[in-house]
Amino acid sequence: MSVRLGDIAPDFEADTTEGRIRFHDWAGDHWVVLFSHPKNYTPVCTTELGYTAKLKGEFDKRNVKAIGLSVDKLEDHHGWSRDIEETQGAALNFPLIADADRTVSNLYDMIHPNANDTLTVRSVFVIDPKKKIRLTLTYPASTGRNFDEILRVIDSLQLTDGYKVATPVNWRKGEDVIIVPAVSNDDAKTLFPKGWKELKPYLRLVPDPNA
Missing domain, CATH: 3.40.30.10 (Glutaredoxin)
Structure with missing residues (x-):
């Protein structure tokens, strides 16, 4: 199995x-x-x-x-x-x-x-x-x-369960996260009223919502 x-x-x-x-x-x-x-x-x-x-x-x-x-x-x-x-x-x-x-x-x-x-x-x-x-x-x-990596993944999982975000490469708690592509810009304005940094239409960075 x-x-x-x-x-x-x-x-x-x-x-x-x-x-x-x-x-x-x-x-x-x-x-x-x-x-x-x-x-x-x-x-x-x-x-x-x-x-x-x-x-x-x-x-x-x-x-x-x-x-x-x-x-x-x-x-x-x-x-x-x-x-x-x-x-x-x-x-x-x-x-x-x-x-x-x-x-x-x-x-x-x-x-x-x-x-x-x-x-x-x-x-x-x-x-x-x-x-x-x-x-x-x-x-x-x-x-x-590497149990520090296991903790890092748990931090990511717990954060992304609560918000419509994903975590980028080598992310650590408190660092910027990514708005998931399924969230439109209109919806993002409601979810992230302080705005975001758009590197590409599919790559939008916002501060860690829990920071």
Whole structure:
């Protein structure tokens, strides 16, 4: 099974380091970042989990919950959690799914046989409060993910859900955004009464509405 943008994120039950959960119930009305790890006690994963723990304040500002997954048993997760705190200076503050039977990994197509037929690749899914998949990313096992980029995308998604705008290349919160082409100039005058900068009829820039 593969999941694509706009699909409803598959629901599941699983044991985690914070107890057994039903995913949709656990997510509630939050955004979710679900991300997989090839296996426990691997160096790149250790750095990723520590950094994600340090981002809790940033996630909270955005109404985001993080949840990790590894294809190992729950008892192995607890020992690894101690290593993460010791080496990265941050204790896990989000659940880590124990997916030893690969149920969740297969639901979300996290195992790519041509890369490795037993371990997950570094998958990332951003899921909105309506349980829709809004972002998918797949990294090779050897490359650590850029969680600052994941935050940037969430900022873009949350902004563009609320306004008829899109965000340009390398956009950061507070920078100018683009009026979507479907909005006519007449409608834009109502939506953006302070005006805009027109580079081309299809490329109209306005300040970030949330700035």
